[in-house]
Amino acid sequence: MLEGNGMFEQEQQAIEQRIRSHCAENGLPDPGSLNWSPIPFGGEWGISTSFFQLAAAHSRLLKEQTGQGVNVPQHAQEIASQVASALGAPAGFARVEALNGYLNLYYERAEFVRRVVDTILAEGDHFGRGEPKGERVMVEYAQPNALHSFHIGHYRNTILGEVLARLVEFAGFETIRASYPGDLGLGVITVLWIYQKFYQGQEPAEVHARGQWLLKLYVEATRLLEKKEGETPEQTAQREAYDAERRELYRRWDDGDPQVYELWHRLREWSMEELRDILRIMGIKIDVWFFESEVDESAKAIVEELIARGIADDERPSGGAVIVKIDEKLGLTKEKYRTNVILRGDGTTLYLTKDLALAKVKFEQYHVDRSIYVVDVRQSMHLQQAFKILELWGFKQAEKCYHLGYGFVSLPEGAMSARRGRIVLFKDVFDEAERRVLAEIAHKNPDMPQDQRQLVAQQVGLGALAYAMLSVDNNKDIVFDVEAALNFDGHTGPYIQNAYVRANSILKKAGIPLPEQAAFDYTLSSHEVQMIDLISRFPGMVQQAANEYRPLLIATYAYDLANTFHSLYHAVPVLQAETEPIRLARLRLVAAARQTIENALRLLSIAAPEVM
């Protein structure tokens, strides 16, 4: 298994040992953990470490002893030189060099390449997978509000969560994908109200049309119920009558009226059908569905316990609600988590209450070791409050809860607003993406069979969309520009997919099975060296991205892979290579690159099309 610099683990450890003894023998402080990083120069590769910290430490030591320190960069270079000559020509490395305070160790090219390529081709789809960590992680994402339609803001949440789940899973953690759709609240009741009042019995046949219709109903209902400027007394009376009906409906729903429940379940199912189809398009399989309505009762029980234990204050007797003074209970003097309500005056639960109950379910029923919440950054305060209340409650897994916030998605015209009809639905963008890819295929690849075009259009269209979301760090807001998101050139998903396709094309045209082995003992071009360097780093990238919860790192890495491959493709002939041994070696290199691109794309939830 290749992990980090693990490929040359033995050689690296031997070097470290010799550096330590060199230091000990020459009165230098122990260098501590040597921080190896890849050599940054293009055209060659190896590993590198610097001696600045050691030189600085030694300088401090000398200052204590003699009252005089030394110039650190200069001293670092001296140490690097001494170490370099002490090492001589270590096994596994072609060359050792001391430069600017750095010790650079250059790999034996042929051996390095052979190991990298052989490992990748032997491990195939598993190349880059981390060792099992023996820990179970739950990722919660894909939580749109029921009875609203799925827009590109939800899409960002969903693609980010899915890629995070794939990352931690591939890095070696057992992973559970959870979705928590909001199916309660006034917004939901509002849709039920207008449907019952004006549209009873109507139902668009197509699944997306039906889901989207619910959003239109919500917008219309909001217009009817919203106070307007300069309304006539009749209009005011009408509006208030409507609102009274809605409140009455909410009350009946709360009482569990079977008729209302039937309607609620039916419309919720329309939303869920739409969501399931979008998840199908995105290739996502959710393991666990939590509905807000399912944790309602257990949430109330938790409130009782918090009151009994003096963590929550029941202000209902004086006309208030049940609250938790979080800062006060934590003993903080400055306001940080503030105070929040965990039960309304009328005894109904809030979002916060249900999150307390849900956390308990996750840890106690699903036995997860860690729980990651992929939720809009605007809910950061809310989740911190939930985690702190759990902590006050004595729930020790509270420290195993992480909020992965992400910036919100807005439009060039401003924030999305369902009421103003200013909203971009995922399905609309997806359909447009497909149309554009089909047009592109007709133009650029007219020989592609008709029956293949639809599949490729979907793969490439989704690839463009996914990459547009994933190539921005999650803590940054995105202004969603359809034209930019559906661009297929440059730093985009299709650019990466195209690199895969071109690699695939070479291997197909070779007309022979992939050679079992090949020697890389010829003079490698700088393009080949860079390609090898990058693909060898994939396992380390997976671990880093999973540890930091940063899909962006893989997105950037995948682009670098494709960029390097495109350059290689242009500059280095494979099928027309100078000699047969070089041809075979390059075929294996191309196959290894293709495999690495494929694995990286899979982590990004982007398809690797055979042709495009």
Next chain:
RNA sequence: GCCCCUGUAGCUCAAUGGACAGAGCAGCAGCCUUCUAAGCUGUUGGUUGUGGGUUCGAGUCCCGCCAGGGGCGCCA
């Protein structure tokens, strides 16, 4: 008032405290009879918002300030 996030090329974004701050888009100049031009090559473009501090070394860490966004008791 308190808390969180952001500020890097004209625009959109990268950069485990480390070697000359990098890509894409846009602009300019080239490359399809050669493994798919959704591509490649070259080129233009920077006081990393600002002032201090820590460090051998700061876009990165600490403090202040400026600008923008978000959040803050019965919405989700």
